Amino acid sequence: MTIWLLILIPAILAGLSLAIKSNVSRPWVLVVAAVAHSSLVARIWFLGSFPSSGTYLLLDPAGKMVLGLISLLFLAGSFYAVGYLRRRVDRPNLTFVVSLLFFLSAMTVVTFSQHFGLLWVAIEATTLASAPLLYFNHNQRSLEATWKYLLICSVGIALALLGTFFLAMAETFNGPIENALLLPAMMARAGSMSVPWLHAAFIFLLVGYGTKMGLAPLHTWKPDAYGEAPGVVGFLLSGALTSCGFLALVRLTQVCQAAGQMDFARPLLILMGLLSMGVAAVFILGQTDYKRMLAYSSVEHMGILVLGLGMGGLATYGTWMHLLNNGLAKGILFLSAGNIHRHYKSKSVAQVKGVFHRLPLSGALFMAGFIAITGSPPFALFMSEFTILRGGVADGRWGVVAAYLGFLAVIFIGMARIVLSMVLGEPPKDETASGPKDSFLTTLSPCLLAAAVLLLGLFIPSWLNHAIESAAALVGGHS
Amino acid sequence: MEHVTQLLLILVILANLFVLGSHPLGACIRAVALQGIALGLLPLFLHAEERSVHLVFLSIGMIGLKGFLLPGLLFRAIRDAALRKEQEPLIGFNTALVLGAGLIGLGFAIAAKLPLPPGTAASIVVPVALATVMMGLLVIVTRGKILSQALGYIMLENGIFTFGLILVKGLPGLIETGVLLDIFAGVFIMGTVIEHINREFGSISAYKLSNLKE
Numbered sequence: 001m002t003i004w005l006l007i008l009i010p011a012i013l014a015g016l017s018l019a020i021k022s023n024v025s026r027p028w029v030l031v032v033a034a035v036a037h038s039s040l041v042a043r044i045w046f047l048g049s050f051p052s053s054g055t056y057l058l059l060d061p062a063g064k065m066v067l068g069l070i071s072l073l074f075l076a077g078s079f080y081a082v083g084y085l086r087r088r089v090d091r092p093n094l095t096f097v098v099s100l101l102f103f104l105s106a107m108t109v110v111t112f113s114q115h116f117g118l119l120w121v122a123i124e125a126t127t128l129a130s131a132p133l134l135y136f137n138h139n140q141r142s143l144e145a146t147w148k149y150l151l152i153c154s155v156g157i158a159l160a161l162l163g164t165f166f167l168a169m170a171e172t173f174n175g176p177i178e179n180a181l182l183l184p185a186m187m188a189r190a191g192s193m194s195v196p197w198l199h200a201a202f203i204f205l206l207v208g209y210g211t212k213m214g215l216a217p218l219h220t221w222k223p224d225a226y227g228e229a230p231g232v233v234g235f236l237l238s239g240a241l242t243s244c245g246f247l248a249l250v251r252l253t254q255v256c257q258a259a260g261q262m263d264f265a266r267p268l269l270i271l272m273g274l275l276s277m278g279v280a281a282v283f284i285l286g287q288t289d290y291k292r293m294l295a296y297s298s299v300e301h302m303g304i305l306v307l308g309l310g311m312g313g314l315a316t317y318g319t320w321m322h323l324l325n326n327g328l329a330k331g332i333l334f335l336s337a338g339n340i341h342r343h344y345k346s347k348s349v350a351q352v353k354g355v356f357h358r359l360p361l362s363g364a365l366f367m368a369g370f371i372a373i374t375g376s377p378p379f380a381l382f383m384s385e386f387t388i389l390r391g392g393v394a395d396g397r398w399g400v401v402a403a404y405l406g407f408l409a410v411i412f413i414g415m416a417r418i419v420l421s422m423v424l425g426e427p428p429k430d431e432t433a434s435g436p437k438d439s440f441l442t443t444l445s446p447c448l449l450a451a452a453v454l455l456l457g458l459f460i461p462s463w464l465n466h467a468i469e470s471a472a473a474l475v476g477g478h479s
Numbered sequence: 480m481e482h483v484t485q486l487l488l489i490l491v492i493l494a495n496l497f498v499l500g501s502h503p504l505g506a507c508i509r510a511v512a513l514q515g516i517a518l519g520l521l522p523l524f525l526h527a528e529e530r531s532v533h534l535v536f537l538s539i540g541m542i543g544l545k546g547f548l549l550p551g552l553l554f555r556a557i558r559d560a561a562l563r564k565e566q567e568p569l570i571g572f573n574t575a576l577v578l579g580a581g582l583i584g585l586g587f588a589i590a591a592k593l594p595l596p597p598g599t600a601a602s603i604v605v606p607v608a609l610a611t612v613m614m615g616l617l618v619i620v621t622r623g624k625i626l627s628q629a630l631g632y633i634m635l636e637n638g639i640f641t642f643g644l645i646l647v648k649g650l651p652g653l654i655e656t657g658v659l660l661d662i663f664a665g666v667f668i669m670g671t672v673i674e675h676i677n678r679e680f681g682s683i684s685a686y687k688l689s690n691l692k693e
Contacts, residue, residue, distance in 0.1 A: 128668055135672075140679050144691055147672055151628060154669075155619065155635065162612060162639045168646050173596045196593050224691045 002040055003053045006067075006108050009036050014101035023093050027085040033101055034071075034078035037108075041071040045467075055182060057112040061470035065320060066247045067111040068467075069327050070240040074104050076445040080335050081232045083441025087342060095132050103129040103236070110244040116164050116181040119248055120157070123212060126241055127153045133233045134225050145221075145228035152221040156211025160248075163204030167255070170197035183251060190258035198256070199264055205252050206268060213245030215272050215306060216279035219299045223283075226295035227347065231338020234291065238298040238334065239327035246305055246323060253309060253475045262476070266310045270400060273307025276300065277407040284414035289347045290340075293418055294333055297373055300411055301326045307404065308388045309475060315391025316477025320468045322384035325456060329381055331449040332369035336362045339442050340422070343435040349418050354427030361438045363423045365446045370419040372453050374412045380456035483524045488607045490517040491641060492583065495614040495634060499575040504626060508553050511633055515545025518637055522644050525604070537647065541640070549633055552670050556626055559677065569621045579614050586610030604645055611638030625676060629669050 010033045017029040044051065044059070045068060052058035059067065081100070085093050106125035113119035127150070134146045168180050173194035179185040186193075211218040226234040249269075256265040280300035287293040301322070308319030339362040344352045355363035372379035375386075385408070392401040460468075469479055494514035498507045519542030522534050568575065586609035593605060615635030619628050 131668055131672075135675070141691060143672070143676055143679055147625065147676060148691075150669055150672060151619070151632070154632060155616070158632070158635050158639055159612075162642060165639065165643050165646055169596075172646065175596075194594065194596075200593060227691065 002044065002051045003057050003112055006037060006040050007105050009033060010101040010104040014098045017097050017101070018094070023089045024086060026093060026097055027082040029097060030078040030081050030100060033104065034075040037104065038071045038075045041067055055179065056115045056118050058114045059112055060474065061467065062247060062250050062474050063111040065323065065467060065471045066243050067108065069243055069324055070107050070111070073236060073239045073327055073331060076331055076449055077232045077236050079441055080445045083439055084230060084232055084338065086441070087436050091136065096136050099129050099132040103133070107240055107244050110247060114183045116167055116183070116251070119251065120161055120164050123160070123209070123244060123248060124157050126244060127157060127212070130237060130241065134229045136230055136233070137228065142228040145224040149221045149225045152218065153211060156208050156218055158208070159204050160208025163201045163208055166197050166201035166204060170194045170201055173197060183254065186255055187258040190255055191260065193259050195261065198259055198261060202252060202256060202265055202268070206249065206272065209245050209248040210272060213242045213249070213302045214299050215302055216276040216299060219276065219279065222299060223292040223295040226298065227289060227291045231334045231341065234294065235331050235334035238294070239330040242298065242302055243323055243327060246302070249306060249309065250475055257476055262312070266312065269306045269310025273303045273305070273310060274400065274403050274407070276303025277307070277404070281407045281410040281414065284411050287414065287418060288349050290349050290352065290418060290422060291337055291347050293415065294337060297333070297411070297415065298330065300407070304385065304388065307400070308391065311388070311391050311395060311397065311400070312476040313391050313478060314394055315388045316475055317468065317472040317479045318384050318387030318391055320472045320477065321387060322381065325380040325384050325453060328449050328453045329369060329372045329379070332365055332446045332453065333373060335442070335446040336365035336369060339438060340366060343437070345435055349422060351428070352422045353425040355423045357427045358434070359438050361443050365443070365450060367419065367423050368450050370415055372450070374415055375408060378454065378457045380453050383457055484521065485603065487517045487521050487524065488603050488641070490514070491611060491637070492607055495611055496576060496579050498618060498630065498634065499579040499614060500572045502572065504557060504624070505554070507627070507630060508550050511630055511637070512546050512550035514634070514637055515549070516542050518640055519546060521641070522647055525644055526647065534647070545633070545637065553626060553630065556670060556673050559674065569623065575617065575621060578617060582613040582617065583610045586613065604641060608638050608642035611641060625673055629673065
């Protein structure tokens with residue numbers, strides 16, 4: 001019952017928002033949906049329950065972590081969206097609001113999916129629901145970004161479908177079976193799956209869902225999409241949608257682990273992770289556009305996630321912490337960057353100076369977000385990145401550890417150069433480059449997210465730690 | 480029935496080669512439509528011993544969608560954009576054909592590594608599917624017009640479905656419905672974007688889409 005409420009409430013509210021004629025009051029539907037969704041999710045967390053509906057929809061510890069994260073991020077994003085859309089009342093926002101709500105529904109289905117076919121359908125639905133969000137500004141640049149996003153993600157998701165078929169082939173190799181592609185059933189008989197087909201399935205699913213997560217080399221939609229989309233959309237894509245892609249890879253890892261094929265999977269996951277971090281490091285160094293910089297930062301963190309997933313043990317525990325921390329920290333950065341973009345009317349690093357003077361709060365948030373995302377203490381990302389590092393050291397993977405630290409250092413330097421030159425310095429005298437100041441609604445969410453990232457760096461409550469441990473245990477992680 | 484299956488699969492491959500080697504976009508769309516119809520007939524012959532209502536519905540659905548609806552949408556986009564030829568390929572048509580032939584070989588080479596389930600008759604389904612997927616990707620990356628890219632995407636999907644047909648008895652109908660719906664929605668939304676691009680840029684060349692780069 002709870003499952004259907006979680007999936008249907010956003011969809012029904014999307015229908016209701018069609019009836020609201022005003023561009024000013026319509027965005028509040030987002031807040032209603034977010035509050036309803038997050039209270040139901042909070043109830044699930046509080047009761048410690050794992051609801052299920054039939055065999056296809058069931059919440060397990062991994063799904064629970066991702067569901068909690070997307071619900072929380074959507075709540076934070078909804079308040080910001082109201083503030084943002086109030087500044088853009090000239091633009092019709094009906095499509096935007098409806099798409100956001102369907103996006104939430106689709107992501108919710110992903111977290112409950114226990115069937116690889118349903119998982120694929122739901123992830124494809126997230127792509128379709130989010131495409132109109134990128135086109136909000138209705139100009140040539142956003143159109144170009146939308147086309148690239150649709151085409152690259154559709155190709156990725158198509159390859160994931162082929163991977164899903166291969167997985168079914170691996171499973172049904174020895175004759176027809178009941179409940180093909182159903183995760184619990186598949187794990188129970190993983191030992192008898194056809195190994196060559198499972199390997200082929202792994203490669204196609206890794207590339208396909210990796211595209212959705214934005215892993216290099218299929219990350220190329222990301223800078224365009226995050227660069228052109230409104231800040232709140234970039235935030236939800238980089239924090240929530242990529243987590244759905246990660247969950248799909250977690251499902252795949254579960255199967256490989258049950259089939260005893262981790263020796264095949266590990267090197268590929270680690271390779272994809274390091275490659276993404278490397279690509280991000282190279283492109284952040286020469287970056288001139290601060291929203292594109294955030295996109296490459298997202299590529300980097302997705303790389304860290306699959307790297308940790310591939311290493312197993314302590315590093316995988318760190319990865320689940322990192323999933324949560326990255327989502328929260330991306331909110332601080334994308335939302336404050338959105339405020340800066342509105343005010344300066346430019347995404348070019350060269351034209352944005354003295355944010356501390358013009359927008360003290362957004363400037364401080366952007367700076368705090370930078371310190372947090374680069375993994376500096378006392379923020380939570382330091383803890384999770386350090387845990388992944390300890391995992392690598394404990395396993396004696398010195399080459400991986402060296403590359404990991406090297407890329408983190410390069411990215412820190414690259415981002416520091418950009419962020420410091422933006423927040424410090426004299427603001428431009430030109431009064432035309434002066435849009436709206438910070439408002440309550442556009443700074444509330446990033447402030448709360450910053451507080452959360454800080455608190456989680458100092459102290460992880462035992463219930464949360466327990467949830468992280470249970471999720472990590474599914475893919476061979478332990479603290 | 481075996482020879483009918485082989486014939487249909489060869490038609491699928493020939494349609495790919497035709498798209499790789501031909502100029503007029505309209506002809507390419509017709510080739511892909513034909514490919515869709517061949518693909519729609521395949522389940523009836525591939526599983527000839529147990530033709531069920533389920534298979535017949537699947538067949539009708541595939542032929543309707545891939546043989547008529549999607550090509551119809553693409554033709555409408557061509558008409559709206561007043562465009563007939565000019566695919567602006569990055570590589571010449573002859574080079575594309577040679578590459579296509581190479582991809583067919585690669586498809587057979589990969590398929591040789593993947594064992595067929597015991598009791599399945601030796602068939603060219605797997606190599607044809609893999610080759611079609613790769614040729615679809617080739618069209619996407621080498622053609623400049625976004626309509627050609629959309630066409631390449633449909634070819635890619637056709638390849639995936641060629642493979643999916645082996646499994647059609649094992650996969651629940653719910654998933655098939657979802658898959659068909661997703662494709663329809665995907666191409667429908669792509670179609671809308673194409674329309675907007677045409678209006679905004681006055682052209683549907685992806686080369687004009689070059690504002691965003693490093």
